Amino acid sequence: MPFLNIKNMRYKTSLPFFIFGIFLLGNIENSNAQFLEKLKDKASKTITETVDKVSSKKNKTNKSQKPNPKKKSKENKQAPTKDNIPIKKQSQDIDDSDVFIYKSPSKDFKDLHLQKYKDLPRFGACNFYMKNKTSPLLTADLSRKRNMLTVGYTGFRKLGLMNILNEYFKFLDKESLTPKPQRDYTEKEVESYNAQRLIKDIARGLASDEIKRKYFCKDPTQKRCADNSNKWGGYNSDDFTENEKYVDFVKKYLTELSNWSSQFFKDGTETVYLTNNVKFENNNYDFDKNGYWVALPIRNTFFPHNYTSTEETYFYTFLPKTPYGNNLLNKMNQVKYVKGEVLLKISPEKAEVLVNKNLSDLYMVSKVKIVYNERNTSSPSYHTVSYTYHFESPILEIYEDAALGQKVGEISLEDLIYK
Incomplete structure (x- = not known):
């Protein structure tokens, strides 16, 4: 009997907290409740019922599933590892x-490793493989893949520059390092200096560890010195050694690197896929238009978010080459449309799914062509290069994930609805 009294006391004590919890939860979710209710009212009852049936069927299937003996025995053969995550071979x-x-x-x-989309290099907002429960990569593998992509994007930019600035190499001094141009300098000295600096950047960024140690370490047996040294021959090397290492590298590898660079920006252009982050405010659904308003990627405030910072911004200047591109630019030069927001059509039921996922960003993918524009020679010791870009396809694809696996919808630049 005393046991029963204690049990009753527990129920009485817990009841106020339980009621308070329900009240608090109701307040937290109240901000989205009205919006979701509108979406549900807007959606077709037939579609809703279909979704419920599919969901119910899926739950029943999941409950009734039994483990496959064959599959289990096969998994048991795999050696256990830390956190029960199998480590694949190197x-x-x-x-x-x-x-x-x-x-x-x-x-x-x-x-050179670059992310790709539909068999073309991918630029802009890349997938940074943020580790999560579904990630197949361990931390060490994730780090190695990121490092490979950092090398890849850096190499792409530098080899592209080597081909674009191939005229510099006509004046390259292969027998001696050209001093940094000062007040009195000739065009040949300027171009030789810039070409030599580009060669060193490529050597440090793309050479194998063994080659980097050979040319950028005073003691090639030191494994880490090549990563930090920015001088031929390593830190504190004398002028003779520095010059000797440069001359030897150019003699062995210049032709090879020059041939390799010819693959990049062959005619001064590169066709790639550009990915933009699109801010997604899930409670701003337009019930009259059945969609969300999103900004197009043609404002010059857009900068790429690759694995490495860029000295040259490929996507700073939008310069259209097609009728729909020209129409778009003309429209957005008007004050009324300067924000460049257009309608992404999404059905109410699909919008409800997105709202429940609490997404903060969507990913807009466009096929574009990067075009070499000009080089800025205002600084004799540091020439910069500028580019323009334009759309190669009128179709912009929208995804909800950085991996570009969950498609939300499309926008056609030939049939835009402006806000």
Whole structure:
């Protein structure tokens, strides 16, 4: 009997907290409740019932599923590892299914790995493989893949510059390092200096670890010095050694690198896929238009978010080459449409799904062509290069994930609805 009294006391004590919890939860979710209710009212009852049936069927299936004995026995053969995550072999631990690879001309230089989309390099807002419960990569593998992509984007930019600025190499001094141009300088000295600096950047960024130690370490047996030294021959090397290392590298590798660079910006252009982050405010659904308003990627405040910072911004200047591109630019030059917001049509039921996922960003993918524009020679010791870009396809695809696997919808630049 005393036991029953204690039990009753527990129920009486817990009841106020339980009621308070329900009240608090109701307040937290109240902000989205009205919006979701509107979406539900807008959606077709038939579609809603269909979704419920599918969901119910899926739940029943999941409950009734029994473990497959064969599959279980097969999994048991795999050796257990830390956190029950199988560690793949070294040759298989990097998933390159979303990677575009430029093969290097020899083992002395690293391959270039860039993210890809539909078999073309992907630029802009990349997938940074943020680790989550569904990620197949361990932390070490994730770090290695990020490092590979950092090398890849840096190499792409530098080799592209080497081809674009190929005229510099006509004046390259292959026998001696050209001093930094001062007050009195000739055009040949300026171009030789800039070409030599570009060669060093490529050597430090793309050469294998062994080659970097050979040319950028005072003691090639030191494994880390090549990562930090920005001087031929390593830190504190004398002028003779510095010049000797440069001359030797140019003699062995200049032709090879020049041939490799010819693959990039062959005619001064590169066709790629550009990915933009699109801010997504899930409670701003337009019930009259059945969609969300999103901004197009043609404002010059847009900068790429690749794995490495860029000296040259590929997507700073939008310069259209098609009728729909020109119409778009003309429209957005008007004050009324300066924000460049257009309608992304989404049905109410699909909008409800997105709202429940609490997304903060969507990803807009467009096929564009980067075009070399000009080089700025205002600084003799540091020439910069500018580019323009334009759309190669009128179709913009919208995804809800950085991996570009969950498609939300499309926007056609030939049939835009402006806000």
